[in-house]
Amino acid sequence: MAVERSSGDADRGPGYHALSAAATRFGVPVEQAHHALDDAFMTAELFLVAANTLEARGLGSIRDLLRITARG
Numbered sequence: 001m002a003v004e005r006s007s008g009d010a011d012r013g014p015g016y017h018a019l020s021a022a023a024t025r026f027g028v029p030v031e032q033a034h035h036a037l038d039d040a041f042m043t044a045e046l047f048l049v050a051a052n053t054l055e056a057r058g059l060g061s062i063r064d065l066l067r068i069t070a071r072g
Contacts, residue, residue: 028049
């Protein structure tokens with residue numbers, strides 16, 4: 001998974017960065033968008049996709065990401 005935002009993202013159109021659009025791109029099931037619990041599950045699954053991709057590329061582990069996000 002590549003970092004989503006880049007200088008060329010403005011050309012991707014409205015809604016490109018929407019949670020449900022990102023979920024669809026990365027194969028995460030989309031249930032009811034804009035419902036708190038479903039959005040929370042999509043966000044968690046996208047986090048796991050990102051974490052697993054980074055770990056597979058040798059760029060950190062899920063534990064590393066959790067430690068970084070806990071710093072707030």
